[in-house]
Amino acid sequence: MSDDLYVCLAIDIDRDAVVPVKGKIEGVNHFLVGKKKTSRNKVLYDGTIKGLEILMPFLKKKNIQCTLFMEGNFVKHFENEDILDSILFHEVSCHGMDHEDLLGINSGIKLNYSTQKKIIGTATKMIEKIIGKRPLGFRAPYLRLNKDTFHVLVDQKYVYDSSLSISNDVWPDSFKTRIIETPLFPCYIQTENYKITEMPFHLNLYLWQFFEKKKSIDFYEYAINKLFKNRNGGYCMISMHPWHICYSMDEQRYLEEKEIEYNYTSFFQFLEKLANRSFVKFTTISEFLTKTDLPDEVVEIYFCNNHFP
Numbered sequence: 001m002s003d004d005l006y007v008c009l010a011i012d013i014d015r016d017a018v019v020p021v022k023g024k025i026e027g028v029n030h031f032l033v034g035k036k037k038t039s040r041n042k043v044l045y046d047g048t049i050k051g052l053e054i055l056m057p058f059l060k061k062k063n064i065q066c067t068l069f070m071e072g073n074f075v076k077h078f079e080n081e082d083i084l085d086s087i088l089f090h091e092v093s094c095h096g097m098d099h100e101d102l103l104g105i106n107s108g109i110k111l112n113y114s115t116q117k118k119i120i121g122t123a124t125k126m127i128e129k130i131i132g133k134r135p136l137g138f139r140a141p142y143l144r145l146n147k148d149t150f151h152v153l154v155d156q157k158y159v160y161d162s163s164l165s166i167s168n169d170v171w172p173d174s175f176k177t178r179i180i181e182t183p184l185f186p187c188y189i190q191t192e193n194y195k196i197t198e199m200p201f202h203l204n205l206y207l208w209q210f211f212e213k214k215k216s217i218d219f220y221e222y223a224i225n226k227l228f229k230n231r232n233g234g235y236c237m238i239s240m241h242p243w244h245i246c247y248s249m250d251e252q253r254y255l256e257e258k259e260i261e262y263n264y265t266s267f268f269q270f271l272e273k274l275a276n277r278s279f280v281k282f283t284t285i286s287e288f289l290t291k292t293d294l295p296d297e298v299v300e301i302y303f304c305n306n307h308f309p
Helices: 046-060 072-076 081-087 113-131 147-155 173-180 217-229 258-274 285-291
Strands: 007-011 018-021 024-029 069-070 091-094 187-191 194-198 235-240 280-282
Touching: 007 046, 007 217, 007 285, 046 081, 046 187, 046 258, 069 072, 072 113, 081 113, 091 113, 091 285, 113 147, 147 194, 217 235, 258 280
Parallel strands: 007 069, 007 235, 007 280, 069 091
Antiparallel strands: 018 024, 187 194
């Protein structure tokens, strides 16, 4: 048994408080839903930019490298060179071009292989052109993807996908039961003739529950401790959105400075506690892949629920 627990910090960088809406492929800022069409066509990143201005210097100072799942349109609108410089310290991955509803569950516009290829290809080129790094991995907007998405990722030579939580219905019961309360390992996803490395995650380690005041930060520390007790040389993944430091979905408003300070101070204290523990090793997703042998096991997932119609 390994004495270490590898921790991947994954940051989804997208438009503020993004939600899918009927009749529109691209994601819309939550607070613009129901507004007139000209307003809904706006894309605001105010909370994301402010969140990154808070996060990036701290992570660099603490030497914590993370994986950034970046929306292609975000880098196109990039203006803060200081943030750009700090982003180069981290691993860069892709989160779509405009936070598309790839499966059309809410938009009503299901995207076929050709359209997904164009969207993901455009985002990939945009990120590489502006950031100077080719994205290594992919996380689907809203965590929704299908066989066509996997096909595109393989064709475009992505190293891994990280869109599937282990609580998702797509996993065989025998696989899900075995890993539900343990650190995770990458696996191969098989879909028809295409195989890609999947980096699953524990959905309860997404920090939105803390930022929306549904769980205390202590809950996440407890969850990490539990995973350490079941340590097996694997990893866990903590995920978040920068805009969530500055915006409340439940209250539909940008937060006051005192509230923002509470959010990032609590989060930083949590990360510092983890960093000070001898058994915790922060790592990017691709770095972890170099530390471990990929398993021979191929998991055939079930394309039969809302994520995989």
